[in-house]
Amino acid sequence: MPLIRATTLALALLASPALAVQPDEILSDPVLEARARALSQDLRCLVCRNENIDDSDADLARDLRLLLRERLVAGDTDAQAVTFIVDRYGEYVLLNPTTKGANLVLWIAGPLMLLIGGAGAFAYLRRRKGAEPAAPLTAEEEKRLAEILSE
Amino acid sequence: MIVEFGHFALILAFFVALLQTVMPLIGAQKRWSGWMALGDSAAGVQLLLVLSSFAALTYAFVTSDFSVALVVKNSHTLKPLLYKFAGVWGNHEGSLLLWVLILAAFGAAVAWFGGNLPQTLRARVLAVQGSIGVAFMAFMLLTSNPFLRMAQPPFNGEDLNPLLQDPGLAFHPPFLYLGYVGLSVSFSFAVAALIEGRVDAAWGRWVRPWTLAAWIFLTIGIALGSWWAYYELGWGGFWFWDPVENASFMPWLIGAALLHSAIVVEKREALKAWTILLAILAFGFSLIGTFIVRSGVITSVHAFANDPARGVFILMILAFFMGGALTLFAFRAGRMEAKGLFAPVSRESALVINNLLLAVACFVVFVGTIWPLVADLLWDRKLSVGAPFFNAAFTPFMIGLALVLPVGATLPWKRAQLGRAMRRLWGVAVLAASLGLLAYAVQTGQSAVGPIGLMLGAWVVFGSAKDLWMRSGHGAILERLRRILRLPSADWGKTTAHTGLGVTIFAVAAMTAWQVEDIRTMHVGDSFDLHGYTVTLSDVEKGTGPNYYTTMATMDVSRNGAHVATVHPEKRDYPVAGMPTTEAGIDYGFTRDIYLVIGDPQDDGSWAVRSYYKPFANWIWGGALLMAIGGMFSLADRPYPVGAGARAQGPKVAVPAESVCR
Numbered sequence: 001m002p003l004i005r006a007t008t009l010a011l012a013l014l015a016s017p018a019l020a021v022q023p024d025e026i027l028s029d030p031v032l033e034a035r036a037r038a039l040s041q042d043l044r045c046l047v048c049r050n051e052n053i054d055d056s057d058a059d060l061a062r063d064l065r066l067l068l069r070e071r072l073v074a075g076d077t078d079a080q081a082v083t084f085i086v087d088r089y090g091e092y093v094l095l096n097p098t099t100k101g102a103n104l105v106l107w108i109a110g111p112l113m114l115l116i117g118g119a120g121a122f123a124y125l126r127r128r129k130g131a132e133p134a135a136p137l138t139a140e141e142e143k144r145l146a147e148i149l150s151e
Numbered sequence: 152m153i154v155e156f157g158h159f160a161l162i163l164a165f166f167v168a169l170l171q172t173v174m175p176l177i178g179a180q181k182r183w184s185g186w187m188a189l190g191d192s193a194a195g196v197q198l199l200l201v202l203s204s205f206a207a208l209t210y211a212f213v214t215s216d217f218s219v220a221l222v223v224k225n226s227h228t229l230k231p232l233l234y235k236f237a238g239v240w241g242n243h244e245g246s247l248l249l250w251v252l253i254l255a256a257f258g259a260a261v262a263w264f265g266g267n268l269p270q271t272l273r274a275r276v277l278a279v280q281g282s283i284g285v286a287f288m289a290f291m292l293l294t295s296n297p298f299l300r301m302a303q304p305p306f307n308g309e310d311l312n313p314l315l316q317d318p319g320l321a322f323h324p325p326f327l328y329l330g331y332v333g334l335s336v337s338f339s340f341a342v343a344a345l346i347e348g349r350v351d352a353a354w355g356r357w358v359r360p361w362t363l364a365a366w367i368f369l370t371i372g373i374a375l376g377s378w379w380a381y382y383e384l385g386w387g388g389f390w391f392w393d394p395v396e397n398a399s400f401m402p403w404l405i406g407a408a409l410l411h412s413a414i415v416v417e418k419r420e421a422l423k424a425w426t427i428l429l430a431i432l433a434f435g436f437s438l439i440g441t442f443i444v445r446s447g448v449i450t451s452v453h454a455f456a457n458d459p460a461r462g463v464f465i466l467m468i469l470a471f472f473m474g475g476a477l478t479l480f481a482f483r484a485g486r487m488e489a490k491g492l493f494a495p496v497s498r499e500s501a502l503v504i505n506n507l508l509l510a511v512a513c514f515v516v517f518v519g520t521i522w523p524l525v526a527d528l529l530w531d532r533k534l535s536v537g538a539p540f541f542n543a544a545f546t547p548f549m550i551g552l553a554l555v556l557p558v559g560a561t562l563p564w565k566r567a568q569l570g571r572a573m574r575r576l577w578g579v580a581v582l583a584a585s586l587g588l589l590a591y592a593v594q595t596g597q598s599a600v601g602p603i604g605l606m607l608g609a610w611v612v613f614g615s616a617k618d619l620w621m622r623s624g625h626g627a628i629l630e631r632l633r634r635i636l637r638l639p640s641a642d643w644g645k646t647t648a649h650t651g652l653g654v655t656i657f658a659v660a661a662m663t664a665w666q667v668e669d670i671r672t673m674h675v676g677d678s679f680d681l682h683g684y685t686v687t688l689s690d691v692e693k694g695t696g697p698n699y700y701t702t703m704a705t706m707d708v709s710r711n712g713a714h715v716a717t718v719h720p721e722k723r724d725y726p727v728a729g730m731p732t733t734e735a736g737i738d739y740g741f742t743r744d745i746y747l748v749i750g751d752p753q754d755d756g757s758w759a760v761r762s763y764y765k766p767f768a769n770w771i772w773g774g775a776l777l778m779a780i781g782g783m784f785s786l787a788d789r790p791y792p793v794g795a796g797a798r799a800q801g802p803k804v805a806v807p808a809e810s811v812c813r
Binding site: 020021022023024026041042044049050051052055057090091092093094095096097101102103106107109110113114117118121124125126128129 | 385386388391392393394421489491492493494495499500503504507510511512514515518519522526529530532533534535536537538539540543544545548670671672750751753759761
């Protein structure tokens with residue numbers, strides 16, 4: 001897996017390196033800050049490799065964190081704040097893909113596959129059972145059984 | 152000179168692999184013993200040649216031979232010796248050479264340990280294994296030659312990516328590759344069985360140890376990578392659902408399914424076609440993983456290697472092997488008629504559910520990983536699929552798996568009664584539920600993730616223990632304990648691996664739910680309270696390491712006035728590679744880690760400090776380790792792992808495929 005965050009760090013070095021959420025970014029209102037942290041987890045740092053802006057060291061991530069907090073302080077709801085950022089940075093910024101349009105396929109692929117696979121498995125299990133041979137006892141066995149029972 | 156020798160050995164190995172592919176295949180078709188036997192010698196010679204080639208490259212790295220382009224790009228004279236070795240595979244070309252080396256080693260292992268395999272099957276397995284070698288060595292020689300020289304050698308190298316200069320990561324790729332490439336043996340067995348046209352209990356017995364070995368390596372490799380991310384990246388994350396991580400996780404999931412379905416083939420002669428399909432797919436996902444990492448198509452930015460020509464080549468390899476194997480499967484799968492019969496409630500059915508859940512979970516990971524590419528190609532939509540999607544879409548399958556596992560594991564083969572199995576596990580269910588409720592009551596007002604994780608983990612762990620206990624039969628406790636100790640090691644393997652899964656499930660949930668974070672600025676001498684621990688920033692000083700500069704803090708952790716630990720978080724700067732890294736200061740504990748990170752100096756002379764209380768962090772990898780150990784117990788159960796089936800089969804004579812086709 002990893003070998004990853006090289007680019008992030010390289011970019012972070014070009015500008016002065018900072019480390020994810022900085023003390024000076026934190027909002028004084030703990031409720032707003034908690035909302036900002038939660039939303040940050042679902043927003044992508046656009047110059048990073050699969051990192052959210054909450055974890056990222058890049059300057060762009062810091063800008064986005066500050067922008068997000070600005071919107072929340074201005075009184076935006078969570079949805080409004082996210083829409084504000086998506087309008088400016090595109091759908092790519094969402095780590096949690098929407099269910100709009102073709103993305104629906106992405107979301108139902110798993111459950112659908114489970115249904116298909118489940119149906120296949122069910123059919124297989126039925127067949128394994130259905131093929132069960134119920135061979136009747138031969139005359140000889142019947143005789144032996146009668147002997148045992150009469151003893 | 153030695154470098155040229157390495158290059159030449161690789162070219163020779165390519166031709167030997169070509170022989171290994173063609174001659175045993177023809178030999179097996181025509182029943183020519185000599186031609187079939189050639190596969191054995193070719194596999195040995197191929198290993199020897201690739202090993203020489205690898206040794207030559209290692210020599211170039213260790214002696215810092217800067218006339219070799221690869222050494223210039225990935226090494227430096229000041230680099231510690233361990234990382235001169237690790238540098239061999241810390242790059243695209245070298246890691247491929249390691250890939251091919253492990254492939255050749257597995258091929259030779261089949262030749263050496265497969266003495267009891269029917270001759271035609273062994274010949275065909277080696278031929279398929281050889282053909283994979285041909286493809287990858289052609290790939291290396293044509294697009295990724297590690298032995299290229301520089302026209303004008305520089306005085307020194309550009310250093311290895313500093314993130315890779317870490318013991319955890321030095322050994323992460325070899326383990327991962329042992330897993331990836333180990334699955335090639337299962338693939339070769341599957342394709343050989345399709346060519347032979349028969350799969351029986353013996354085949355299941357032969358293929359399972361190889362799958363098990365590959366899966367153990369993959370488990371360790373993934374755990375090492377996750378552990379590395381935890382302590383190196385600076386905020387203690389352990390899994391990011393990154394495409395490169397998913398690339399290793401998909402073969403692991405399918406490999407786990409394959410392990411379980413091969414048991415059904417071995418014990419009950421059912422699920423044959425499905426097992427063959429899983430064996431093909433498991434290696435297919437290894438190849439897809441290689442494609443994702445090497446082509447850079449999905450990740451677009453990666454620490455090393457992304458070249459479209461290479462991506463297309465790997466895609467062709469993938470298309471050839473998957474297309475070929477699946478076509479063969481389509482024609483021959485019909486012959487794999489199952490023999491064993493079983494009721495809908497039975498161990499067999501439980502393993503079918505296990506396979507269904509693991510395979511669909513893998514499918515979800517696969518779809519999520521390639522979706523950004525699909526959306527871009529088809530609808531020109533640039534979108535991301537990140538951790539929130541995978542957490543939501545993948546987790547339900549794991550919950551289902553954990554719920555079913557203890558019940559399924561205690562069911563008898565052929566026919567079972569669900570009611571009876573449930574009655575036995577009644578106590579375990581009550582225990583798990585009470586633990587979950589207790590945690591919920593204690594934590595007050597936090598998310599339900601922690602308690603649910605505890606409940607599921609306890610259900611799996613204690614359910615596995617109960618299963619082992621029930622196997623001891625009846626009688627006095629001491630007598631039962633004695634019997635437990637004498638149980639076959641496969642039983643111990645099953646219990647240990649399942650316990651590991653339960654531990655990991657609990658630990659992931661616990662860390663996600665109960666982690667405590669603190670971000671603040673501190674002057675030297677300041678203290679603060681972190682979840683009952685007092686953390687003091689005692690000192691910050693600058694220093695130099697062998698090939699880096701460092702800003703090192705000294706932080707003391709105490710509890711109720713008693714000293715607990717002193718840790719040294721660092722910020723390092725590697726001037727040659729031009730890259731900073733964070734080294735967290737971690738006090739490892741059995742039930743918690745204290746994870747401290749030093750940040751930037753502030754204008755007022757204080758330092759940014761991030762601190763975490765991470766409950767049960769080590770249990771995540773501890774669980775993975777238990778899974779791997781469980782696999783080893785299972786592997787140890789077979790005194791002659793690969794040949795055991797042949798003796799059960801009677802005389803070691805190759806049986807003409809036609810006469811046994813069903």
